[in-house]
Amino acid sequence: MSLNKIMATGLLLSTLGVSAQAQTLVYCSEGSPEGFDPALYTAGTTFDASSHPLYNRLSEFKVGTTETIPGLAESWEVSDDGKKVTFKLRQGVKFHSNDQFTPTRDFNADDVIFSFDRQGNPDNPYNQVSGGTWEYFGGMSMPDLIESIEKTDDHTVVFNLTRPEAPIIANMAMDFASIVSKEYADAMLAAGTPEMVNQAPIGTGPFTFQAYQKDAVIRYLRNDDYWGDKAKVESLIFAITPDASVRYQKVQAGECHVTAYPNPADVQAMKDAEDIVVMEQEGLNVGYLAYNTQVAPFDNANVRKALNMAIDKQAIIDVVFQGSGEIAKNPIPPTMWSYNNAIVDDNYDPEAAKAALAAEGVTDLSMKIWAMPVQRPYNPNARRMAELMQEDFSKVGVDVEIVSYEWGEYLERSKAKDRDGAVLLGWTGDNGDPDNFLAVLLGCDGVEKSNRAQWCNEEFDALIQKAKVLPTQAERAALYEEAQVIFKDQAPWATIAHSVVYMTMRPEVEGYVVHPLGGHIFNQVGLSQ
């Protein structure tokens, strides 16, 4: 944006006063984005500021659900062997423009190929730009999965896969799969400023990027050429406000319309306040205690189930989550498709737990519980949680020692197959697919990696492997539901909680929907006069 335009916008806004304000939605965000190219980063805060307002993907998550709908691809077709996915691209989609760049053509297959090639191909000139580490592309196993991407014509691309993979459509809706403009990238490379693709983003999304002042404010303007439903407000502002108490004061004072992540202790007061609306939904996450199922006596499912019965989860929800959590009975959250609601949780019953341990010949058991040193949505205070468990276990005659390490160390050491003790950890979903929880956290491939219970159950593993390649969601869901029954029966974890996500906003905010995947999306949010 040129200086004149900046001045003009500023003057316009200041002279229009209140009416200008009515067209501007202010979101008090909790932190600064790392940059504006979503494929380079992993933080939700970055995605809120980049992939949601500025970009589109081949498929999109329908806001408020984990269901995928067409995005920049109008439709897709999966071959019978599941190894070829053909995307038909939408026509007439325009990229944004800025001071340095005006697109000469619409979005096409070249942009799709470039968006992925730069992440996986070391020879692509953009592979090393902006220190590209492409964490999500690697983390979702894309390098192993994608054999090649071919352009059939300007509006058709084919993904050739090395194996059938049902979650691929959900993966294409993830932030790292945002489509960037090849034409812009080429122009910036020629100008010797390739990092501008990350710093002055050009996408196809409902808002265009206006300016970012580090750690202070991000400004967006409505994209009037948007191919889908146009944004309801003229401009969108992210006011970066790291402190939760200050965000509360700001929404109360009307300095912002929407904020997220309130202090749990403030939630009740916010609900009682007349000028604040509080929305809530279970987060797409789970907090758990993973036993080491390879070490006696935790290799015995009956011992694990007995210990699960000794944990007073309600007390944990009240004390650790201060009410902003929900007891977890399954390894996947209730907002996810295939959640098996018929499963009955191991009820809190210390007497029965004691008897069950005695029946297995386990007496004078002492164990370690690992407490994470960091705060996470699925576990806001692991130390406190471990202390509560210590007390619960002491009631059934089990002596607990709490240990902790620096976060990097903790993650690394907890992977060891001979690890001494049960580990507190959790997971936040990436793509709304049950495979992203069940295979990653409990599959045999994850042992000594992300499977902290070191649990490899053939029956369970066969079900999730099969579910991964079935074509329809209904067929897959049936297998995942069955897998959850095995999980509950074998109890490799004590499932503790799903956090509850709160969004707070002014009453004049219209059309905000809490998104189960955790993003904050303002495309269809408006303000009443």
Place this chain on the structure above:
Amino acid sequence: MLNYVLGRLLTFIPTFIGVTLISFSFIRALPGDPIQVMAGERGISDERYAELAAQFGYDRPIYVQFWEYLTGVLQGDLGNSFVTKRPVWDEFFALFPATLELSICAMIFAVALGLPAGVIAAVNRGKFFDRALMSTALVGYSMPIFWWALLLIIVFSGNLQWTPVSGRIDLLYYFPDPTGFMIIDSLASGQKGAFTSAIRHLILPTIVLGTIPLAVIARQTRSAMLEVLGEDYIRTARAKGMSPGRINGIHALRNALIPVITVIGLSVGTLLAGAILTETIFSWPGIGKWMVDSIFRRDYPVVQGGLLLIAVMVMIVNLTVDMLYGVINPKIRKR
């Protein structure tokens, strides 16, 4: 005077190398590894780990890393942030004006109130005003910044709605910021109300950040004044019938200023430490919060580069203070 300044500048060299070494080793001495922290629960394969370590350059021996860092620093290259991938230098200078603006305002606030308060307390030694002032100063000094800031926000922004809650200016205003100092840029923008808005946003953070230096300066001024007021030449001046205003304002205060200026110089370090909390609470986009975030993320280049730049700033301030001694007391500059 020139020799004096040159001599002081020479002492910069060992200090600079020392600070470079300390900032380099400090972050590495902390347990934890940036790649593991970055990967989080998702984990990372051994091959990918090795690739990233090579890319970040810390698979090499530590002394090689230090040498490369030092040669980079001498050429003005502080490296790129692991997290944002942007040059540390650019990030620092994008954020530093905000910290500087706030620190200057806080210092003006502290000196403008602390100095007269200390003088008045000393002149009225033992009287009610002195006791009240010194008790208030003690409270100010002991106040946790976090709590003090939230208290002011709740009262003045929440209940009374006199000041904005946080930020540097109303979001309605939008103009280019060539200097990074909001007061100057808002004036230059010519937009009606922008300057007033910038000032209103400065009030609470200035008070919060300035409170501790204010208390320290008031107490230091009082004790220095008391010492000077007991000197023979003051008694002589009194005996000659000089007016109390002249005695206190010129003869006593000027001589009492040396320790006060030392305290002001040292307060700059305190200001930067206080800025971390103040900036977080008031969403003030300065270097305090930037540094804390980087430590949590083990963003080595930012932590070592940021520490180095801050240390250089503090060194410059101290040099300025030393030169001020010379201005106030000619005996020092001749030594």
